Amino acid sequence: MIDDQEGRFLIRPLEMGDYDRGYLQVLGELTIVGQVSREQFQGFLDHVMKSENLYLVIVDKQDDRIVGAGTLLLEQKIIHSMGKCGHVEDIVVSERVRGRNLGKLLIEALLKHARSMNCYKVILDCAERNVQFYEKCGFTRKEVQMAVYFKDSKC
């Protein structure tokens, strides 16, 4: 889908084979992944295929391994003349390939999809230390993210 300037990395939609290319390990650099079986992963992909959401991965063509990932969740609204809002989620670039502009290329690919789906806006939540990165990607600081964690959740 998108090649970096070196031609070493490729950004493309998530596919079944990525289960064996280290997709879950890369997500593990972001947060807790837990146990995800091959069957669960296939079920997830079947679900994704039926949606307008986009799950992208960055592949290192040198060793055919996943080195980054990011999601664009699409929300159909009533407001804004039944407009769509894009939610950027779970952006990660593996530590071993950072500093090569891959994160920016990934965000640009997600934004391109959001435009093509006629989103009126794209939002995301990030840590204070990542604000500058997202500003370079065209985002501006908006509101406050609030969260509730369910302590009794098994996840």
Added chain:
Amino acid sequence: MIDDQEGRFLIRPLEMGDYDRGYLQVLGELTIVGQVSREQFQGFLDHVMKSENLYLVIVDKQDDRIVGAGTLLLEQKIIHSMGKCGHVEDIVVSERVRGRNLGKLLIEALLKHARSMNCYKVILDCAERNVQFYEKCGFTRKEVQMAVYFKDSKC
């Protein structure tokens, strides 16, 4: 679904008849709604019915009008052992019925649905002035919301 103490207000899922009960006008107290035809609204509801997302409204039983609304969008993740994240969106309580604890009842109903769907967390973005309200609902301040608006969007 949920009655307030007075028994005057009812919180229940959005339905087709709410098009004529002032649902769009209440959303208009939140932001720009634009033109939404009856057919578009029906299409939206058909889409909602097939999803796990929950669209709630507050009905004033005195005059059978919608006086509030809120959404819980469910996101299936891979992370957290294929956990689900709930996104609270587009919360509004009509100005004419504020100060009756209806906002808190609405959020509690959305959180109840999130628990029943086994979400590991629920997140939302709000203006600084609303942080205290969401803290009373059990949320805590987390990250920074960033946004891109597409200027060429028709919405």
